[in-house]
Amino acid sequence: MTSSANDCYRSRFDAVERIVPRQDPVVYASRPARPPMSEPRILDYGDNGFVLLENLFSAREVACFQEEAQRLWDDAELGDREEAIIEPDSRTLRSLFDVPRFSPVFDRLARDARLVEWARYLLDDEVYLHQSRLNYKPGFEGREFYWHSDFETWHVEDGMPRMRALSISIALDTNRASNGPVMLVPGSHYHFISCAGETPEEHYKKSLRRQEYGVPSQAGLKQLTQGNEIAVITGGAGSALLFDCNTMHGSAGNITPYSRTNLFFVYNAMNNQLQAPFSGQKPRPEYIARRADITALQPVSYREEDYLVRAQYL
Numbered sequence: 465m466t467s468s469a470n471d472c473y474r475s476r477f478d479a480v481e482r483i484v485p486r487q488d489p490v491v492y493a494s495r496p497a498r499p500p501m502s503e504p505r506i507l508d509y510g511d512n513g514f515v516l517l518e519n520l521f522s523a524r525e526v527a528c529f530q531e532e533a534q535r536l537w538d539d540a541e542l543g544d545r546e547e548a549i550i551e552p553d554s555r556t557l558r559s560l561f562d563v564p565r566f567s568p569v570f571d572r573l574a575r576d577a578r579l580v581e582w583a584r585y586l587l588d589d590e591v592y593l594h595q596s597r598l599n600y601k602p603g604f605e606g607r608e609f610y611w612h613s614d615f616e617t618w619h620v621e622d623g624m625p626r627m628r629a630l631s632i633s634i635a636l637d638t639n640r641a642s643n644g645p646v647m648l649v650p651g652s653h654y655h656f657i658s659c660a661g662e663t664p665e666e667h668y669k670k671s672l673r674r675q676e677y678g679v680p681s682q683a684g685l686k687q688l689t690q691g692n693e694i695a696v697i698t699g700g701a702g703s704a705l706l707f708d709c710n711t712m713h714g715s716a717g718n719i720t721p722y723s724r725t726n727l728f729f730v731y732n733a734m735n736n737q738l739q740a741p742f743s744g745q746k747p748r749p750e751y752i753a754r755r756a757d758i759t760a761l762q763p764v765s766y767r768e769e770d771y772l773v774r775a776q777y778l
């Protein structure tokens with residue numbers, strides 16, 4: 465496998481791990497763009513690499529989202545599809561990818577201005593949905609998502625050129641300290657961990673269940689967390705966590721009775737569309753990384769009643 469010489473985020477080619485500086489802005493917005501949020505929150509996002517928006521959605525909207533997530537969980541036909549990822553050591557559903565494909569409700573939510581306007585502002589561009597997934601993390605059976613930078617994978621395995629993408633994780637359950645909440649390393653987005661090792665062929669068939677390549681070494685993680693405090697993101701259903709594509713994050717397994725279902729939308733800048741994977745391998749499937757028919761998302765100011773209409777009428 466060869467990596468192009470001008471790959472400024474080269475990873476998984478060398479025997480040793482390297483931590484190199486980020487070579488891209490974090491907040492791309494240039495004044496006087498009208499921010500859809502208060503100044504302190506933009507500073508938080510820039511400094512830490514993430515920001516939590518409490519109660520972005522109302523209790524009634526959340527109830528509709530929870531009902532839809534349950535409908536997808538119960539749909540036995542979905543369980544056999546490639547977009548349905550099973551836990552590493554059971555037959556339990558771990559994640560469902562390409563969510564809007566299966567849900568008119570979540571197709572609408574992905575376009576909601578309360579999400580898209582943030583992405584357009586922070587990335588200073590029109591945006592499209594690079595990836596979406598429902599991570600169910602069910603009680604007792606939801607396993608961990610080991611530490612990783614999403615961008616490291618999206619660059620190496622999907623050919624995402626630069627750090628100009630962000631994730632929004634919408635809590636559909638209460639994210640408690642106990643049930644495997646998302647944890648992030650503040651400031652880690654300014655450092656790119658060039659991982660040692662290689663990329664196995666069709667790595668996603670394993671990595672989406674348990675990721676073992678393209679993850680930081682324990683020494684690397686110690687270096688990122690030195691003099692720092694890992695942030696544990698707890699909050700009620702309806703809150704939204706925005707985090708930069710390169711912020712180091714992970715979550716522990718869930719041994720409590722409380723599920724921790726979160727819905728992730730990944731917005732990529734239209735100017736940052738995928739190229740050939742920097743691993744030199746063939747691209748991952750469309751349900752994981754969108755390549756075809758890319759059109760910019762137009763934000764829609766949906767109101768609560770737009771979601772309360774039952775899914776089959778949407």
Ligand code: 6CS
Nearest residue numbers: 597609612614617672675
């Ligand atoms: O490979 C990916 O794209 C997925 N893997 C992880 C652990 N996070 C991002 C994304 O869901």
Ligand code: FE
Nearest residue numbers: 612613614713
């Ligand atoms: Fe991730």
